[in-house]
Amino acid sequence: MSTIVIEHLARVEGHGGITVELQGDTVGDVRFDVFEGARLLEPLLKGKRYDEVAPIVSRICSICSAAHTLTSLKATEDAFGIRVSPQTDLLRELLLRGESIESHALHIFLLAVPDYLNYPSAIALAADKPAAVLLGLRLKKLGNLMQETIGGRAVHPVNPVVGGFGKTPSLDQLIELRSGLMQASADSDAVIDLMAALPAADFCRSETYYAALRSPNVDSYYSGDEVMVVSAGNRAIVPAADYRSLTNEKAVAHSHAKHSTFRGNPFMVGSLARLTVNPRRLTGKLAVAMKRLKLTLPADNPMDNNKAQALELINDVERSLEIIEQLLREGVKDERAMPAKPRAGTGTAIVEAPRGLLIHCYTYDEEGRIVSADVITPTALNAASMEQHFRRAVEQCPERDEAVIARRLGMIARAYDPCISCSVHLVRKR
Amino acid sequence: MSKPTVGIFGLTGCAGDQLVILNCEDQLLDLVSLIDIRDFLMASSENNQDCQLDLALVEGAVLSNRDAETLRAIRKRSKLLVALGTCAVWGGVAAMNRGADRDADRDALLEEVYGDIGRGYDSTPAQALHEVVPVDFNITGCPIEKEHFLAAVASLLNGDLPLYPEYPVCTECRMRENNCLLIERGLLCCGPITVGGCDARCPDLRVPCVGCRGPAGDANAGSLVAVMEEMGFSRPQLAARLRTFAPGGVA
Incomplete structure (x- = not known):
């Protein structure tokens, strides 16, 4: 028996590795190992008052901190029966789009593209292809500016609170964002040029299930409370309150990750899943871009997640422009947050984080203190699917060349864009 | 003068302070021309894990024996070790109940989150860096302020230590x-x-x-x-x- 081990995955957020055991020609155990220290944040939340919760859970992950914050607020508002204003909904969506733009630009340009072009880092890539890196940095900076403007800070937003925002951004700030977004919109061809020129990555095809928040309107990030699971030809709907039927996390024999399956099938969440579940915006400019990237949905290649992120990046910019136009048209009111009247009960919220479905569920006592908290992150949801694709990559490399396999496994892991700090619910290797 | 060698590391945390470094979009390319980043796993797959470092920037708290070993190894190879962010400086959110009764039985908490197999994980109560190794200076914040990081690098390049507010x-x-x-x-x-x-x-x-x-x-x-x-x-x-x-x- 031989073993292929990637001790410590590079260019991902957090600490994880991959282990593949080979018995002759047979692929044995395939593990996505997580050795992030256990912070045990869920038990630490017990007894915390409702207004303390979001600033703590935000710290689960920096790259997804806006998504964690907003999912947390949405779950608390669900528990207390608070309905936020339409303006708050729009601004929250804008904040999430900003986070998505930052995260996708970071991932595509700084973490993933170096893979395709055989560079160890974006810093090395910048020496040869400065334009590509500068484009990525420009988009990333825009995403951060959006988060600073709406969220008050690029990492761990402080402005969103239960019931709304501390302070509403001013018209001038929104107009500044609009000009940045218009510049980014003009850059979208350059993004697709870069992605379309990358060498094909085709080494782990298999039929894949996808799960994403189902959109009640255009394409959902923040609003919505149902998840749709799609596979070739099949669709199923899971309401937020039944999220456990989707995540039925179970510890598996090789004891490294609680695996989420839907009716026994691993599923993928994230950009590719969102486009598969909500393809309605893939028209016009996006349809042309999709054709240039040779992306068809549903895809059977998880590496296509990088293409989907590029399409989402463009869509995020366009949708953000629409939101700002609407806010400017309707006028921005200096609203105060809706008052919170705590009551005993449970609230559940699902939001699309940059890496996919994020679920928070809290039970409060009558004074508004946490009795129990459950946080399900996209990286935890993706673990089973990621391992399935690791396995396919080894199977589809009959010569079993260790260096080739190791490189491909790293690329698959990065295509899933794992956020291992988010793995509050990943069971780690002993 | 040769460029100072730098390592950027994350122990257990949210990676937010490393992200703040990557968020210096306007300065990043200048920065890498002034310092020689040898070890930065979050951003590069080609790292020298043994070389001597003039400066180690470490974020996150120590939450496992593995974290503690990693930190000691970083200390050994670094002239200056900087604690980056509130977790590294103070322990951060994972440490909030440290010393309180509930944290006495860490195995019970591990079991609560991870089930039976949680018992026996390599998991220790959160510690700030200075509780494990000597730290040369702190840049606090959750996350750190971009300007404080850039000021620190600028000071160090000039052979000086940065000054931060002490007032509330x-x-x-x-x-x-x-x-x-x-x-x-x-x-x-x-x-x-x-x-x-x-x-x-x-x-x-x-x-x-x-x-x-x-x-x-x-x-x-x-x-x-x-x-x-x-x-x-x-x-x-x-x-x-x-x-x-x-x-x-x-x-």
Whole structure:
């Protein structure tokens, strides 16, 4: 028996590795190992008052901190029966789009593209292809500016609170964002040029299930409370309150990750899943871009997640422009947050984080203190699917060349864009 | 002069301080021309894990024996070791209940989150870096301020150490002419005892300070607790709030 081990995955957020055991020609155990220290944040939340919760859970992950914050607020508002204003909904969506733009630009340009072009880092890539890196940095900076403007800070937003925002951004700030977004919109061809020129990555095809928040309107990030699971030809709907039927996390024999399956099938969440579940915006400019990237949905290649992120990046910019136009048209009111009247009960919220479905569920006592908290992150949801694709990559490399396999496994892991700090619910290797 | 060698590391945390470094979009390419980043796993797959470093920037808290070993190895190879962010400086959110009764049985907590197999994980109560190895200086914040990181690098390149505020958030909040959330609105704001440097970001947005930067050197905690008790906040409530990011001890 031989073993292929990637001790410590590079260019991902957090600490994880991959282990593949080979018995002759047979692929044995395939593990996505997580050795992030256990912070045990869920038990630490017990007894915390409702207004303390979001600033703590935000710290689960920096790259997804806006998504964690907003999912947390949405779950608390669900528990207390608070309905936020339409303006708050729009601004929250804008904040999430900003986070998505930052995260996708970071991932595509700084973490993933170096893979395709055989560079160890974006810093090395910048020496040869400065334009590509500068484009990525420009988009990333825009995403951060959006988060600073709406969220008050690029990492761990402080402005969103239960019931709304501390302070509403001013018209001038929104107009500044609009000009940045218009510049980014003009850059979208350059993004697709870069992605379309990358060498094909085709080494782990298999039929894949996808799960994403189902959109009640255009394409959902923040609003919505149902998840749709799609596979070739099949669709199923899971309401937020039944999220456990989707995540039925179970510890598996090789004891490294609680695996989420839907009716026994691993599923993928994230950009590719969102486009598969909500393809309605893939028209016009996006349809042309999709054709240039040779992306068809549903895809059977998880590496296509990088293409989907590029399409989402463009869509995020366009949708953000629409939101700002609407806010400017309707006028921005200096609203105060809706008052919170705590009551005993449970609230559940699902939001699309940059890496996919994020679920928070809290039970409060009558004074508004946490009795129990459950946080399900996209990286935890993706673990089973990621391992399935690791396995396919080894199977589809009959010569079993260790260096080739190791490189491909790293690329698959990065295509899933794992956020291992988010793995509050990943069971780690002993 | 040869470029100083630098390593950027994350122990257990949210990676937010490394992200702040990557968020220096306008300075990043200049920065890498001035310093020689040899080891930065979050950004590069080609790292020298053994070379001597002039400067190690370490974020996150120590939450496992593995973290502690990693940190000791970094200390051994580094001239200067900088604790980056509140987790590294103070222990951060994972340390909030440290020393409290509930944390006594860590195995029970592990089991609560991970089930049976949680028992026996390599998991230790959260520690700040200085509790494990000597730390040369601290850049606090959750996350750190971009400007503080850049100022630190600039100072070090010039053979100097950076200076950061010792005064509390209130000082900056007054300078921004905000209404006081604590006195005028009766909200539990940690500004009076939290170290400044954030330009009172939260109170300026009418959001009370949660203390994410850790305690100010010249804060008068006793007096704040007295004021807050007078306003009707209970001691346990205050203690929990003030311990959320920095559970005590002196960094």
